[in-house]
Amino acid sequence: MPKLKRLPAKFYYQNTFKLARSLLGKFIVRKIGSKNLIGKIVETEAYYGPNDLASHASAGKTERTKIMFDKPGAAYIYLIYGMYYCFNIVTEAKDFPAAILIRALEPINFSKEANGPGKLCRALKIDKKLNGENLITSKKLYLAKNLKSTSTEALKERRQIKSAKRIGVDYAGKYKDKLWRFYLKNNPYISHK
DNA sequence: CCTGGGATTTTCT
DNA sequence: GAAAATCCCAGGA
Numbered sequence: 106m107p108k109l110k111r112l113p114a115k116f117y118y119q120n121t122f123k124l125a126r127s128l129l130g131k132f133i134v135r136k137i138g139s140k141n142l143i144g145k146i147v148e149t150e151a152y153y154g155p156n157d158l159a160s161h162a163s164a165g166k167t168e169r170t171k172i173m174f175d176k177p178g179a180a181y182i183y184l185i186y187g188m189y190y191c192f193n194i195v196t197e198a199k200d201f202p203a204a205i206l207i208r209a210l211e212p213i214n215f216s217k218e219a220n221g222p223g224k225l226c227r228a229l230k231i232d233k234k235l236n237g238e239n240l241i242t243s244k245k246l247y248l249a250k251n252l253k254s255t256s257t258e259a260l261k262e263r264r265q266i267k268s269a270k271r272i273g274v275d276y277a278g279k280y281k282d283k284l285w286r287f288y289l290k291n292n293p294y295i296s297h298k
Numbered sequence: 299c300c301t302g303g304g305a306t307t308t309t310c311t
Numbered sequence: 312g313a314a315a316a317t318c319c320c321a322g323g324a
């Protein structure tokens with residue numbers, strides 16, 4: 106088990122695309138009762154700004170999407186296809202809508218599959234009750250890094266980052282082919298190749 | 299390898 | 312009333 110340290114507010118205050126890459130190799134900690142479920146992030150997707158047609162925020166600020174306009178470090182969680190929740194991390198300054206969808210985790214101390222945004226939320230028991238949760242202060246859900254990771258290990262992992270088209274957004278016009286999905290090359294837990 | 303459909307419900311038009 | 316940032320299963324090539 107890696108020794109983990111919660112990521113500070115500062116971590117979330119960086120450009121969305123940089124952050125989407127920085128998140129790879131970091132850990133999600135989900136506390137349920139006295140137990141922690143821990144997974145390593147291996148795949149992310151960026152949704153950026155009011156013009157990105159793949160983003161919910163392109164339709165404007167609504168009851169559902171208002172969290173995307175919040176400050177960095179908020180959790181945006183929504184129900185998709187009537188069955189699955191998706192977990193996102195809000196980025197960019199207040200009132201600029203952007204978020205990063207966490208698409209896949211490598212399970213560290215649990216056995217359920219988490220290779221896909223819906224499966225990930227099912228495995229970590231993330232639902233709408235956690236929508237708007239502040240990841241910087243929350244006791245139930247937060248992000249962390251490996252305290253013992255050396256700089257050479259971190260560098261090695263950085264070199265494993267690949268980018269690709271986002272999944273399931275063929276309707277998004279000129280935004281559908283943006284290479285805004287990021288994943289760790291050769292990691293067996295990513296949702297798509 | 300690929301394509302298509304069903305499950306299930308919130309959200310927006 | 313249709314669509315949706317998904318997943319799983321069946322069937323065809």
